Amino acid sequence: AQSVTQLDSQVPVFEEAPVELRCNYSSSVSVYLFWYVQYPNQGLQLLLKYLSGSTLVKGINGFEAEFNKSQTSFHLRKPSVHISDTAEYFCAVTRRSGGYQKVTFGTGTKLQVIP
């Protein structure tokens, strides 16, 4: 079985400050990792993904994440946040199983950017 843990349910941060949203996963097989963002009253939108290759992944809106296999982590970072980054962020892990994806989402982290 696989699981995803997002350690912080809410993260307040001042505008233009850096932020890190933490995600740890567990799986007995190789996984693919994703971060999604959900703005109020909207569906989820893919921020970035790690499939293979470089462990530092860059996504949209200035976000990046680093895959750390030894620590089973995939933390999301942004060096300087904007008010518009206020949203809920979901980490997700998938593994191949029988030719289709089994997807597990974390419980989400609400990022609140304070002016």
Next chain:
Amino acid sequence: DSGVTQTPKHLITATGQRVTLRCSPRSGDLSVYWYQQSLDQGLQFLIQYYNGEERAKGNILERFSAQQFPDLHSELNLSSLELGDSALYFCASSDSPQAFEAFFGQGTRLTVV
């Protein structure tokens, strides 16, 4: 706009009733996923279809069922509704069952009273 269309946007119904939620995937996407998002359970994967065939099942109750039609739209049927079924139901689509770069619709908010 993700290109995934869900209808209706809001639905209020009574306990014991049955409702159908509809999803039109992005043009060309063969894979459709259904998710339930509630405050206490978070985002839960329900079921996946690929080109009309069921491919994966998650935490979907027996009272719930889904199907994907030849034109690739999908419907999620929820029956014998309970108060705890109140949630946001999302549909997502992707162009294959292997690549989970999925595109989400804006969801249907179901309120059971």
